[in-house]
Amino acid sequence: MSTPQISFLKGHGTENDFVIVPDPDNALDLPASVVARLCDRRAGIGGDGMLHVVRSEAHPEARAMAAEAEWFMDYRNADGSVAEMCGNGVRVFARYLQSAGHVSEGDLAVATRGGVKRVHLAKDGAVTVSMGRAELLGDGVTVTVDGRSWPARNVNMGNPHAVAFVEDLAHAGELRSVPPFSPESVYPDGVNIEFVVDRGPGHVAMRVHERGSGETRSCGTGACAVAVAAARRDGADPALTGAPATYTVDLPGGTLVITEHPDGGIDMTGPAVIVAEGVIDPAWIETMIG
Secondary structure (H helix, E strand, O other): OOOOOEEEEEEEEOOEEEEEEEOOOOOOOOOHHHHHHHHOOOOOOOOOEEEEEEEHHHOOOOHHHOOOOOEEEEEEEOOOOEOOOOHHHHHHHHHHHHHOOOOOOEEEEEEEOOEEEEEEEOOOOOEEEEEEEOEEOOOOEEEEEOOEEEEEEEEEOOOEEEEEEOOOHHHHOOOOOOOOEEOHHHOOOOOEEEEEEEEEOOEEEEEEEEOOOEEOOOOHHHHHHHHHHHHHHOOOOHHHHOOOEEEEEEEOOEEEEEEEOOOOEEEEEEOOEEEEEEEEOHHHHHHHHO
């Protein structure tokens, strides 16, 4: 049986880029090896991850969310591994749904492995995602690069993060490989590690090693984790002050605005762009799965 023709698109959110594969009926077999090749920047299309677009009712992991969200973001890391959530990915996912005519400006819900995310598509092109609440899991984590060590805040945004405040972003090193952290038992499934410097009041900059992808130009859940960690460090916990805490977060690929509300809800606002679309050569796929 020949491999069916597979359509794809390419999109990015603050230069966190994705291969988008529309598959409403969940009919495609996309093993990790195929996803990794699709995301390969030399041998494939290239991306920090893949957005597999499936109707929630058609995917066993999302069927329970179908009444609340029609579409499921089956997100994969660049190495093909499955991930719980991707904040920039949700914005690009929503932009794809809009460009394909599935949704229009306004509000929609997207199912993810990290739960249902509420999204607002604004007329000016910005996309806001309600990212849920952060879970702060205590201290005691240390990150080390080139002989320097820093304490890191353990923040879970539906996926795990270690946030370290440093003096200079260059201290993060090359970030292609995973920066050593301890104790390793805190993150049995790996971790996204953010290195953060201050730019001014309510304004920080960061670099990130994303689990399964290496250093990326942006990480939405990472920016949220950074804003939460910064608010706690700055004594601006909204649950205690009763006022929202908003941080501008500069990333190598652009800027995100993160607001944490007194009820714990976190909003992330930023751009999302579809840049290309095409068809994957079935013969190329067959060389990997044949």
